Amino acid sequence: MPTSEPEEILDPDLPICDPHHHLWDFPNARYLLDELLADTGSGHRIESTVFVECTAFYRAGVPPQQAFVGETEFVNGVAAMSASGRYGETRACAGIVGRADLAGADVDAALAAHVRAGNGRFRGIRHAGAWDASPDIREAHTHPPQGLYASPAFRAGFARLKDHGLSFDAWQFHPQLSEVTDLARAFPEITIILDHVGGPLGIGPYAGRLDEVFATWKRDIQDLAREPNVVVKLGGLGMATCGFGFHHREVLPSSAELADAWRPWIETCIEAFGPTRGMFESNYPVDGVSCSYATLWNALKRIAAGASADEKRLLFRDTARRIYRLDEESRP
Template identity: 60%
Template sequence: MPPQPSSPHAPVREAWLAQVSEEILDPGLPIVDAHHHLWDRPGARYLFEEFLADTPSGHDVRATVFVQCRSMVRAAGPEALRPVGETEFVAGVAARSASGLYGPMRACAGIVAMADLMLGDAVTPVLEAHLLAAGGRLRGIRNSTAWHASEEVRSNPITPPPGLLMEPAFRRGVARLGGFGLSLDVWAYHTQLGEVIDLARALPGVTIVLDHCGGPLGVGPFARRREEVFRAWRADMLTLAACPNVVVKLGGLAMRVGGHDFDHAPLPPTSEQLASAWRPVIETCIELFGVARCMFESNFPVDKGMCAYPVLWNAFKRLTAGASGNDKGALFAGTAARVYRLFELPEGIAPDLSPRPTRHP
């Protein structure tokens, strides 16, 4: 395997995470984890087995959505088709999970792949190759687009070029997604939300999934300016919410670029601490976009550097403790299942989103 760039994320420390254990809140609430990764990198292995070790935590995770992360990219062949190797790899994981041998959860039931949208109209054969490799599970495309001029603001091992979302060729590529019924996942910092707004308005027929709450930054030039960043972020999110083709993933807030440093403490955070830190952003997203356009995500293993899987989902449940059953159903499973069409799996298995009775010991 060729050498990988170093990760800008907090390293996962299992022994440190194990110091905090919590009772699972609302264990019968169905969950679709709308965003996670799988990879095998130097010092950072997180494949199906590692994911399976996290998910049976007591939370009722019914299905998951894999999002591209340059994993198992082909080492040879045409450059444009090399990311298809990642889809082949993930489709194999999904097939293992769909066998039922590893439990009822359907991992990678939806796949968000990488196809270079700067190819413009020429991206069509790449999308067709992904569709073939995905075995009916391809639901969207994501490119690396999170960019800031400061060297202190980094969340990707490979920094993308600036202004990608505004490039005419990129937008021609995005337009091609609509013809295949595919959505576009976008990871952008709050300083790029103006570009996302422009993109959403220019292509109203393409569903845009905004990752990680729209990326409010808290490092580099934004360190110790949380209130100022929040005001700017909220103003752009309010404008973006007027675009009906945009939905938001709630999560990704345990990345270092967000300015939190839970990983520096002797003990990992509790769900109460996470909920307190994340409440302004999560509640604002739900207020502006509504439950039908918001979905929770784990962003594992990236966020695992700062918190454990069961604690993360407990935090989300604390943040929605006052919501109705229908609203919780949408936020934790329904929106993700609808947006990523998880009821259309070719093997005929779709996650049952009806609540399960709570089991008592």
């Protein structure tokens, strides 16, 4: 297993809301409350977190739309454990983003069921649309068709989010960013949260083409940022699909090396969206292939070193809490 060299925690008193992490218990991977709290307790001041769907604990023996609700039930239980205060001050899973098939049947019933199961913590839906023509690029876990976000069936379900007071997390690869822009323009009343700086690819046919990928990605990010209903998550660059190759190393990179690699992508997003529409994220444990949780947040703090105190509060906590309405938590 690769290891990370321990580092001194930078700016340990800076309050953080981690707006993107997962929980799961798979045959070869476990990341539940104990593992999460070990990471959030590794030195940074993580006050609260938002869980994002990841196929954890679906109900068995029921149709898919109902099965997805099982994940929300499970996460709400974890959030209730954390809210008791018996596990420390971090409020884990204070917001929940679940999965629904927005292109499927019974969307209204599915959304209402998630809201009930979330007991005041359910905030939005992620229906991943990540797809690429290359067989070297694994599609999202939702097995989306090409052009999902433009399909009439998907858009009919997407339109229902407004009446349920829910936001939408978009997960796609960088060649699909224009699809998110079209969706945002068609539904300006629905908040769209762009995951992982838009999903830049650096493997398969995109390997060795960093400058070309960056130029295309930057153009489309700047276009998307013109839509005021879109917010961006600043992270996810530790994933193997981004092509940095850190996961192949026996000793994982330092926060300084990570900051150097990630800075152009994250600074471009901050310049385009501004701190009121940008939020740093961990994407843990997925990004754990490239760095430890503590090193990841050190890297993000290095990138934000030149920001003002007000800008840091927005990027590290306040924008996430506002967008996910965490001050409304525990109101069923």
